[in-house]
Amino acid sequence: MHVTDERAEGSGTAELRRRKEEARRGPDPDGTRKQHAKGKLTARERIDLLMDEGTFHEIEPLRRHRATGFGLEARRPYTDGVITGWGAVHGRKVFVYAHDFRIFGGALGEAHAEKIHKLMDLAAAAGAPLVSLNDGAGARIQEGVTALAGYGGIFRRNVRNSGVIPQISVMLGPSAGGAAYSPALSDFVFMVRSTSQMFVTGPDVVQAVTGERVSHDDLGGADVHGATSGVAHFVHDDEESCLEDVRFLLSLLPANNRSVPEHYPSGDPADRRTEALRDLVPEDPGRAYDVRDVVAEIADEAEFLEVHATWATNVVCALVRLDGHVTGIVANQPLSMAGALDIHAAEKAARFVQMCDAFSIPIVTLVDVPGFLPGVDQEHHGIIRHGAKLLYAYCNATVPRVSVVLRKAYGGAYIVMDSRSVGADLAYAWPGNEIAVMGAEGAANVIFRREITQSDSPDETRARLVKEYKQELMHPYYGAERGLVDDVIEPAETRAVLIASLAMLRAKHADLPVRKHGNPPL
Incomplete structure (x- = not known):
């Protein structure tokens, strides 16, 4: 009897190994070659x-669909086209699911969706980030409405987990x-040039309905979504560099909304x-410069991760470390539209501020804005x-917030860029700052229009009145004298002042009014 049990156990183990190897390998021996021929990695290579190394734990590798008809009853591969599980990234727990294009083109069916639902619920329960590696052909047509319902379950969980886990x-x-x-x-979208596309209706449908002929890449490729639509936060040339940046981003994010990003001791003195x-930012408010150079000079080891680098380039949003602590940077970019705020820039910055606030990341705002x-x-x-x-996002944010006016800050754009009046904890300015309703020229033309037009020497009169306006209402200490600027600091002190300010605010606690939720201007 003892021998029989051993044999039965041995036979069961062998069968288990056979099935798991089949799940790992996939049903189509040519599938991997076809995937590589397209310049794409397989789902398991991506997870690796x-x-x-060696930390991935797969769940439901032996799951199969139960659909019948339309040829599916003869094709019941293990995993059902999606690999799900958890592992570690830089030693921290992360959940992941990856569509396996080798199986049904990665299309989503009932079992496929249920695996994703379970993983999303586990990620929320464990309080850990969720990464989806997307490479699928959409809903599995053979399974009808159950496939569509599967997507609904994913969307509902996306929303429920929003602001809870990255x-x-x-x-x-x-x-x-x-x-x-x-x-x-989701919070962040990565895309790879040439191989990834996103669209609601494909090129064939677009042509049938509108008569427009467009390629997959021109309709919804990485560069389109990175620079035009703003759907993609990061765009890469290959999968390897893309996944490396995903790892880097995860190192800058907390596990969930109840924790803070991990602190790493910095070798860069606080x-x-x-x-x-002093040299990077010209004194002349009309001269352009690259504000990313300012961000690099302030950040630990000059390292930062820019979000939406090619979309709405008139504002820069980036994650940096200051004395080892993750901080979000929002900065006007004088190289693009002179740093003026427009529709896209406001939306980009608002989304970034909202993300930082959700995940306990302090916000530093670098202001050099001529207006909207x-x-x-x-x-x-x-x-x-x-x-x-953008106004709503800043006013609603309870994380530590510090702003610095580098040069000019005019009109409503000054208010919106985290001024003291909308709740910045601390507001600083450099010695050459100009904070006003508008530039001196425009202000003089409005206030002194009659005096200028009636003058015998309009140009001289205008110049005199502009000078007087600057001296009275736009001098660098006007805001400080009225408590709207906490201190005027030397540019060379900026990093040290920011680090000291954020250290003081680290234990900040602020409650919003009790409510179900606000009603932002979506």
Whole structure:
């Protein structure tokens, strides 16, 4: 009897190993070769690149669909086209699911969706980030409405987990129709040039309905979503560099909304003087410069991760470390539109501020803004509503917030860029700052229009009145004298002042009024 039990156990173990090997290998021996021929990695190769070596634990590898008809009863591969599990990234727990394009083209069916639902629930329960590696052909047509219901379950969990755990979508292949909405609901979207596309309706449908002929890449490729639509936060040339940046981003995020990003001791002195800022930022408020150089000078080891680098380039959003602590940076970019705020810039910055606030990341705002971009197009497309999104995000944020006016800050854009009046904990300014309703020239033309037009020497009169206006209402200490600027600091002190201020605010506690939720200007 003892021998029989041993044999039975041995036979069961062998069968288990056989089934798991089949699940790992996939049903189509040519599938891997076809995937590589497209310049794409397999789902398991991607997971290996994302996770720390040897840490991945797969769940439901033996899951199969139960659909019948339309040829599916003869094809019941293990995993059902999605690999799910958890592992570690830089030693920290991360959940991941990866579509396996070798199986049904990665299309989502009932069992496939249920695996994702379970993983998303586990990630929420464990309080750990969720990464989706997307490479699928959308809903599995053979399974009908159950496939669509599967997407609904994913979307509902995306929303429920929003602001609770970081959700990162990595687009490594096609994503069409309903499949595109889960990435849109996540915190960050990565795309790879040439191989990943996202669209609600594909090129064939577009041509049939509108007569327009467009390629997959021109309709929904990585560069389109990185620079035009703003759907993609990060765009890469290959999967390896893409997944490496996913790992880097995860190192900058907390596990969940109840924790803070991990602190790493920095070899960059907290009191390091930033002397280079004197030369990086011209005194003339009309001359452009690259504010990313300012961000690099302030950040630990000059390292930062820019979000939406090619979309709405008139504002820069980046994650940096200051004395080893993760900090969000929002900065006007004088190289693009002179740093003026427009619809896209306001939306980009608002989304970033909201993300930082959700995950306990302090916010530093570097201000050099001439105002909101004027124009009929901007007004007709809702600059008021979109600009209010940024205002709402800042006013609603309870994390430590520090702003620095580098040069100019005019009009409503000054208010919106985290001024003291909308709740910045501390507001600083450099010695050459100009904070006013508008520039001196414009102000003089409005206030002294009659005096200028009636003068025998209009140009001389205008120049005199502009000078007087600057001296009275726009001198660098006007805001400080009225308590709207906490201190005027030397540019070389900027890093040290920011680090000291954020250290003081680290234990900040602020409660919002009791409510179900606000009603932002979506």
